[in-house]
Amino acid sequence: MIYERLSHSARPHTLPAIKAHAPCPCGSGDIYTDCCGQWHTGTPAPTPEALMRSRYSAYVAGLSDYLLATWHPSTAPGELELWPVKWLGLDVRRAEAEGDAGIVEFVARHRDTSGRAQRLHEISRFVRMDGRWYYIDGQIIDDEREAS
Numbered sequence: 001m002i003y004e005r006l007s008h009s010a011r012p013h014t015l016p017a018i019k020a021h022a023p024c025p026c027g028s029g030d031i032y033t034d035c036c037g038q039w040h041t042g043t044p045a046p047t048p049e050a051l052m053r054s055r056y057s058a059y060v061a062g063l064s065d066y067l068l069a070t071w072h073p074s075t076a077p078g079e080l081e082l083w084p085v086k087w088l089g090l091d092v093r094r095a096e097a098e099g100d101a102g103i104v105e106f107v108a109r110h111r112d113t114s115g116r117a118q119r120l121h122e123i124s125r126f127v128r129m130d131g132r133w134y135y136i137d138g139q140i141i142d143d144e145r146e147a148s
Helices: 035-041 046-062 064-069 143-147
Strands: 088-100 101-111 117-129 130-140
Touching: 035 046, 046 064, 046 101, 046 117, 046 130, 064 117
Parallel strands: none
Antiparallel strands: 088 101, 101 117, 117 130
16 A cells, blocks of 8 residues: 555645646646546546556645545555655556456655655556545565566
């Protein structure tokens, strides 16, 4: 899970909201209101990839309530503190959905409070319940180990 990989030595902070007509942080190329903004305001994300992109954008914007609301109840933490990192970009490597199950593999890049650039490579699992997709959990991929 993204928040577990972040430095816990830093204090939580509040992030600025995303401007409505700014490019969406998820990297889709669309403006925020036509992309993740619609999912953040209540419309259910139609696919696991759309939900994963909207969750990335929620981390960028500090929308912890959205993150918790889109986390499957069986795996969601009771509370979520977001840590002060600068999100740098998202690369969706693959996205698949079959029936009510889906996976999304992605790499999210960020810079921690010391300025060190980091990458989070994860394969996330999603499930659809009552017409809504939820994040279940993710498997962190160690890119250094895979390269050797």
